[in-house]
Amino acid sequence: MTVTQERPAAPAAPPPRRPNRLWALxxxxxxxxxxxxxxxxxxxxxxxxxxxxxxxxxxxxxxxxxxxxxxxxxxxxxxxxxxxxxxxxxxxxxxxxxxxxxxxxxxxxxxxxxxxxxALRQAPPDAPKRLQRLPQFADLGSRTGAPAEVASNVAGMLRRHRFRTRVRESEDGSWTVSAEKGYLKETGNLFFHTALLAVLLGVGFGHWYGWHANRILVGGNDSGFCNTLTQYDDSTLGPRVEPSDLPNFCLRLSDFDATFQSTGQPKSFSATVGVSENNGPYETRKFTVNDPLRLDGANVYLLGHGYAPVLKYTDRYGVSQTKVVPFLPMDAMQTSEGVAQFPDVNIDPKTDKRDSTLQMGFEGVYLPTAPTDGRATSVFPAENNPMLYLSAFRGDLGLDVGTPGSVYSLDQSQITSGDLKKVSGDRPYALKLGDTWTLDDGTKLEFVGTRPFATLSIRHDPTQLLALAGAVVGLIGLMFSLSGRRRRVWFRVSQNADLAGSPGESGGTLLTAGGLPRTDYPGFEAEFKALVKAAEEGTP
The missing domain is CATH 1.10.287 (Helix Hairpins)
Structure with a gap:
């Protein structure tokens, strides 16, 4: 009876692992x-x-x-x-x-x-077996001396040409010299991209830890401001900046000098200011458009300038108010528009109450040099023939409701609703310096004069030097990247069997060379020939 022994079944192969699609994505x-x-x-x-x-x-x-x-x-x-x-x-x-x-x-x-x-730490690769297949090849013929000596001379010549070299001895008794050059191209590429990264970091951190603000500064000691948010026309703080972090300084505009060409194009702008830092005394400083005022932790840039008419209004009770109102330039000839609002006028002295329907607003344009034909457009940016054209409005200016509005124009919704009515007729009233305008209710408006104003931008960027350094390094890296060329050169020194076997000869060598440009390099052929010539002259 034959007993058949069954073999145990082979374990089933595990099912193939399904790739994780999320991880692959x-x-x-x-x-x-x-x-x-x-x-x-x-x-x-x-x-x-x-x-x-x-x-x-x-x-x-x-x-x-x-x-x-x-x-x-x-x-x-x-x-x-x-x-x-x-x-x-x-x-x-x-x-x-x-x-x-x-x-x-x-x-x-x-x-x-x-x-x-x-790659920089690795030695240049050994020479290929068949140098004649390379784009550049040269047979230097027979040389005298031992192969090791000839290879050492060739390596020294290549080092003098700033090649990284490596000398190797092969199993067949020949010697090879491997040389490589042109890593500066990749180094320049990395410098450029690292510098670009530094610029991006500088811009990002500058946004976080920087701040900037704008201010129209009218000339005169009574129109200065200090570095607090409430005294700026608009301001923006970085997410990591608190109002208490702002440096302590104050500015007031002492003088503004603007010169123009005969065509009206600006020639130079120069602002003279009084500066007080950390509650110290005021010092006179001067800055221009391309030369900002550098303070502790902030730079003050001069963006533009204009004129602020000085208007004196005398209400029906004989009480006068004087305001200095900047008019915003609309063109290169400083044709400027603006508004002067007098909400706290015509207060009855008997009741000491203000009638909101008797508030006054004056809107119009200022011409530094008015033309003789009566056009409401300035013909030159300097004050050669100043003229002020205004329209008068009486009523509720809409300033008491707390709704934000422009300080350079009247609230048009108040005019549309009839709460603010025009009382000056259809045509604006023209005032020269010193003129007085008497309105229908006996009140008067006098054009006293003008003051210059400067538009300032105050900025603090803690990473400005980082961005500048990144830009400089990036430019240097780009130059290296464009000038660098990667290439390799090999020399093989082998025993000359014919010369070694000749009677009376102690031995000799054969010297061959090959070259390979790793990048597009039109001048490689000339460089290879120069290296071959130097090798011939250095090895007898």
Missing amino acids: LRNSWRQLTSMRTALVLLFLLAIAAIPGSVFPQRAVNTERVTRYYQAHPQLAPWVERLGGFEVYASPWFASIYLLLFTSLVGCIIPRIADHVR
């Missing part, structure tokens, strides 16, 4: 994001996204231009506001491109730096 997305192509695309998108910042006025730079844009384009301006066109560099869509580019550069640069350091 994340890995592929990261590789795509950190590729050089994506970084270039994001850099191009960032440049395109910055274009609206130069097309539309930016509130952080000049709020007056934003106000004028609203007046000139009342229907388009709200849409531009919704899309962040007046604050491009603080908009979410610009920040998203910025952060993606920053992430892409970090993920791209770090592996490349590791690879570059590894």
Whole structure:
């Protein structure tokens, strides 16, 4: 009887592991994001996204231009506001491109730096077996001397030409000299991208820890201001900045000097100010458009200038008020528009009560040099023939309701509703310096004179030096990247069997050379020939 023994069944193979699709998606997305192509695309998108910042006025730079844009384009301006066109560099869509580019550069640069350091530490590779197959090849013929001596002389010559060299002895008794040059190209590339990263860091941290503000500073000791948020026309603090962090200084405009060419084009702007730092005495300082005033932790830039008419209003009870009101320039010839509002006038001295229906507002334009034909447009930016054209309004100015409004124009809704009525007729009233205008109720408005004003931008950027250093290093790296050429050269020194076997000869060598450019390098052929010639002259 035959007993058949059954073998145990082989264990079933484990089912193949299903790939994690989420992990694969994340890995592929990261590789795509950190590729050089994506970084270039994001850099191009960032440049395109910055274009609206130069097309539309930016509130952080000049709020007056934003106000004028609203007046000139009342229907388009709200849409531009919704899309962040007046604050491009603080908009979410610009920040998203910025952060993606920053992430892409970090993920791209770090592996490349590791690879570059590894390549610098490695010796040049050994010579290929057949040098004649390389793009450049030369047979230098027979040389006298031992192969090791000839190889040492060739290596010394290559080092003098700033090549990294390595001398090796082969198993067949021949010697090879490997030389490599041109790592400066990749070094320059890494410098450029690291510098770009530094610039992005500087811009980002500058936004966090920086602040900026704008102020119209009218000339005169009574019109100065101190560095507090309440005394600025508009201001923006970084997320990491508190109002108490602002440096302690005060400014007042002593004089403003503007010169113009005969065509009206500005020649020079110069502001003389009194500066008090840390509650100290006022010191006289001077600065221009291209030379900002540098204070402790802040730079004061001169953006523009204009004129502020001085108006004196005498109400029906004989009480006078004088106001200095800046008029905003509308063109290069300083045709300026503005408004003077007197809400606290015509107060009955018997009851000491103010009638809101008797408030006064004057709106119009100021011409530094009025033309002789009566046109309401200045013909030169300097004050050669100053003229003020005003329209008078009486009623409720709408200042008591607390609704924010422009200080350079009257509330049009009050005029539309009839709460503010025009009392000066259809044509504006023209006033020269010193003229007095008597209104229908006996009140008077006198054009006393003008004062210059300067538009100032006060900024603090703690990473300004980092951004500047990044720009300089990036420029140097770009120069290295464009000038560097990667190439390799090999020399093989082998025993000359024919010469070694000749009677009376002690031995000899054969010297061959080959070269390979790693990048497009039109001048490599000439350089290779120069190296071959130097090797011939250095080895007898």
